[in-house]
Amino acid sequence: MTNEQVIRVGIIGCGAGIFHLEGYSEDPRVKIVALAGLDTDRCERLGRQFDVPRIYREYQELLADNDIDAVSVVVPNSLHYPVAKAAFEAGKHVLVEKPLAGTVGDGEAMVAAAKEHGKLLGIAFQRRWRHDVQIVRDQVAAGSLGDVYYAKAYWMRRQGIPGWGSWFTNKAAAGGGPLIDLGVHVLDMALYMLGNPKIATVSASTYDRIGSQGKGNWPGTAGARTGGSSAYEVEDLATAFLRLENGGTLLLEAAWAAYTEMTDEFGVQLYGSNGGAKIHSKDYADVGTLQMFSDVAGAATDSVPRLQSRNGHAQICANFVDSILNGTPLSPDGEEGLDRVRIIDAVYRSAELGREIVLDEAFAPEKTVAD
Ligand SMILES: NC(=O)c1ccc[n+]([C@@H]2O[C@H](COP(=O)([O-])OP(=O)(O)OC[C@H]3O[C@@H](n4cnc5c(N)ncnc54)[C@H](O)[C@@H]3O)[C@@H](O)[C@H]2O)c1
CATH class of the missing domain: 3.30.360.10 (Dihydrodipicolinate Reductase; domain 2)
Known part of the structure; x- marks a missing residue:
């Protein structure tokens, strides 16, 4: 972690990614430092709205940013696994949108990758x-x-x-x-x-x-x-x-x-x-x-x-941050996402x-x- 009390977050995906921007914005323990998305106009608009310093296009560019502790993965379902896997390999905690993955195989591999890299895998069942x-x-x-x-x-x-x-x-x-x-x-x-x-x-x-x-x-x-x-x-x-x-x-x-x-x-x-x-x-x-x-x-x-x-996403984001900072159990966690x-x-x-x-x-x- 780059700073003891502040979690530096990146958000990948600029559609429902706005819910994560809104959610983290309510948390003084979080600084949103980067956004990534292929739809540059939408991402830049969100970046201005939420005062996000860095906007990337491809998720790999955001994950190469060493100044990020955790990412929200808010991309089409079949990309949840490759993006989450790359994030774990880059040493980030992951909060993924629902469903955990598009297939059981991808979901199992995500849960295994989180364990292998010793990182958290949360999922946005905010309801x-x-x-x-x-x-x-x-x-x-x-x-x-x-x-x-x-x-x-x-x-x-x-x-x-x-x-x-x-x-x-x-x-x-x-x-x-x-x-x-x-x-x-x-x-x-x-x-x-x-x-x-x-x-x-x-x-x-x-x-x-x-x-x-x-x-x-x-x-x-x-x-x-x-x-x-x-x-x-x-x-x-x-x-x-x-x-x-x-x-x-x-x-x-x-x-x-x-x-x-x-x-x-x-x-x-x-x-x-x-x-x-x-x-x-x-x-x-x-x-x-x-x-x-x-x-x-x-x-x-x-x-x-x-x-x-x-605000369901604010609750999900706060639980994710609590879990990173204090070891509070994730609710829901990746295993529950996989079960679904x-x-x-x-x-x-x-x-x-x-x-x-x-x-x-x-x-x-x-x-x-x-x-
Ligand atoms: N929890 C909820 O209530 C809720 C609501 C809506 C969507 N979602 C989930 O959010 C996820 C995204 O849905 P959406 O509605 O935002 O879709 P969307 O099509 O509006 O947005 C997808 C985003 O992913 C980005 N993206 C795709 N490939 C990328 C890449 N290679 N690198 C970087 N960015 C990339 C796109 O540029 C876009 O910004 C889905 O998993 C969906 O199920 C959850």
Whole structure:
């Protein structure tokens, strides 16, 4: 570290990279010293806005900067692994955007590279730091809901393909569609609140009925992103039924485009033997989003906790910095990111095979029921 109390950070990627700029900017222990991105105009604009002294184009140039302790990796999914690996080799800690990686192999190699180089690997599942999620997680851990035996997690958009024909809709660049983009967030929320139960089996289907017609683009995203194949190669809706080893079940849905009353809405609902909880967020709301269900003197009782709004990326960045400076455990860490990638991979495999997939206790290698 170049200075005992200040972590010098570089951010690679100038799209969602802005969330990291905003997040670190709230932390007096951080100095953002460099940005990198191929879209020079956008990066220079951000650099001026956040007073970042050095702007690079290629990520390798930023990683060669010895004045950097840690990097945020905010590039297309298939680049997470090569960029993170190069960052570890350059002696930097890494905070990577979700999903951890586009494939299980890349994710495993990232976790191994972090260990090999003795560096931290954090991942930006910022929604687990929402106040509603934290409350439900604490209630589940305290046993207030009893045995939670059923959960539903979903993220549904009416017209929300994030750039038709960009890297997002290119299978090799993204690793998949709304499941790996949005579903992975609510999967993490659900598993985090449930205390990270193991998944036993996955049965899933995916569809591309709307994107494949050239419909469903998120208004305003046309031309905003590049790096794709000008084709639609991924699903626009995924649905999965997961059996947990503890006997519980989880229903997961994710769509970028679907004919539904929802515009851009996600949530998780938990059903327990003594209580329930429902988080539903419309258009990214983080207050007024939680209902808890219980009994009071035998009467069915619904309660609505008063929530505080929180900047999720600021929480993620602060946890990452705490971990570098003080050894505070990362939440989430790379292993959890890898766990989610393995589940996503099993969902895609089940959809492709048209049958249930059995995951062993260690999540890998997955086996089909016929094995
Ligand atoms: N946590 C969240 O809520 C959230 C939200 C949006 C995106 N994301 C994630 O962030 C990542 C990036 O998504 P995005 O929406 O910002 O995409 P984007 O296409 O808008 O931006 C990608 C950035 O990566 C840069 N890049 C690509 N190749 C590079 C290279 N060789 N060297 C340097 N820079 C390079 C591009 O120039 C661009 O600045 C994805 O993994 C996505 O899943 C997360």
